[in-house]
Amino acid sequence: MTDDATPTFATPFGFTSTAADVLADVDLSGRRAVVTGATSGIGVETARALAAAGADVVIGVRRLDAGRRIASQITESTGNSAVQAAALDVDFAVLGPVRPTASHPDAAALGWERFAELAAAAPFPVFALGGLGPADLGAARGAGGHGIAGISAFWSKF
Secondary structure: OOOOOOOOOHHHHHHOOHHHHHHHOOOOOOOOOEEOOOOOHHHHHOOOOOHHHOEEEEEEEOHHHHHHHHHHHHHHHHOOOEEEEOOOOOOEEOOOOOOOOOOOOOOOOOOHHHHHHHHHHHOEEEEEOOOOOHHHHHHHHOOOOOEEOOOOHHHHHH
């Protein structure tokens, strides 16, 4: 334990560890994993490592043609035929936590700058969530958000 009573733990993984390193000797047969952002970069490699460990993998994508191409490549490289692409057909997304929250104290907050980057890439409205209240509506809209979502900041108002 550290001075602030935060539990610590040791892990053999570091900055150079890959998803394959983390999943070595792990059997995910009979498990399903949904991976978004799996048409490029770390998302592809995460989906590939999960498939290699035996998981049924669903790649959530906006462009189904690209997702099917990646799913086929992962099946070919891992021998796991339970990899498929599925179109994300959503009306909006909720993204957070933007700020630290009492309900999830260990979750890393995005901050408005990162929220803005992610919201700008979304082809649908994005609502900010986490540690926010009515006074944050302007900041959310200024960061490209459609609005804010919450529970505890609004609950006592009703």
